[in-house]
Amino acid sequence: MGTPLTSGSATLPSDAPLSADGDRHFEGLAEKFSAGLYGSPRGALRLALLDHCLPRQLELGGQPLLDVGGGLGQMAAWFAARGHDVTLAEPAEEMLARARQALAGQSVRFLREPLQRLPEAAPGPWPLIVCHAVFEWLADPEAALATLAGLLAPGGQLSLMVFNRDALRFSNVVKGNLEKALADRLEGTGRRQRLTPISPLTHDQIATWAEARGLEITAVAGIRVFQDYLRERHPDEAQLKQLLALERRYCDVEPHWRLGRYLLYTLHKPE
Template identity: 65%
Template structure:
């Protein structure tokens, strides 16, 4: 039996991780059919070709969720192995991919497995790994980054996106949750349907953990640098276009990227260890 089979959607695993069985529809509504989710995907579409060297290489998509990133790579000629621990999420992704008639079905392989099992099931080594919005749902994100490094081939690239703890603190302050921001009580509990990550991470942590895992950060960007702090959401298509232009202009500029709701990294594994 898969370790997730005994779990209801509001429980953590024994490792302290959060899976999302029973929440596929909520994810779809909250994260991808809403303006914030749409902007996140638009910014990934804008940034990934800038931040990665893409040559139709095989991709391991870790914690692939509803399958958006797997579809993005498959549509650009990559053979993708999509690993996802939640059976509900994986089923949703497979159905959505089948419904997308223009998507080459044969290039996506589906694997129900958590990140910790991947060195046994798909050891690679992989020249390109994506792991987007996964570490913040794990009990030990530092150990997870070390596992991703093990899976990566020398010279390989890791596209890593994490939920930014510093942005979460700033957002709470903007909303008036001053005591919560001051006391740093930012992490979610992972035991209800709320989608506040249980392990939001900071740029300083990613920097430290990367060094310890033998990885080098070669580029970083902030995703949703401004949108989450707006007092009023854009009311017209023209305002949406202006917001998108603002996000694109400053997503890689210091200091603005540091307050992106998500931080997007490209890390490489040096061919010769230093």
């Protein structure tokens, strides 16, 4: 969680293909993600806020954990360090290879599988599932939540983080993209250079889908409530420390959490 707060950016190849399910996988982008996202102030702040929020939202007791779309392994490392046996599922081969290297010697099992194949590859049932920043890259996130609900054990917890559609709209207005915001043209195609999610989601969608699957929302927080709207694109270290203090203070306070770039949920499956 101690990623340096340095600058960076990440883009997709213009001809990046979608999967057979219509999802955006990130084959060939491990280095861009490592340097451009997690090595940037926004990526470091995201990880620092998860470090703050996850122990407050989840009941953690070293239970086995399924990390869905685990990417480079940051969340797997966080949970493994806290005594969890982690199964990391990731469809992109290069991402998975980097995660294997980073997590060598830790209690982590690796699966090269997309979310849709997990009922066969990792049926569980699982007492704890983590799925962060995955749904926004899926063609059918509602079906994905149904799949994860089926993998969850009675009494289990799902830590779900999604890209916030309302925050994306607000960000476009701040940047002056007024016509785009008015037309509600917020989704990306998954094929262009910018990393614009193909399925940004609203809180109401998550609440409706969770209720339909018998899941209870027990906690919600906004991740990066303020950072993405700053006029200063390259804050110094002193400003970043103040920003982190603000983010921690207001991440789960009404109405601020609703404009977090990501929405972080804990969903509970009743006994």
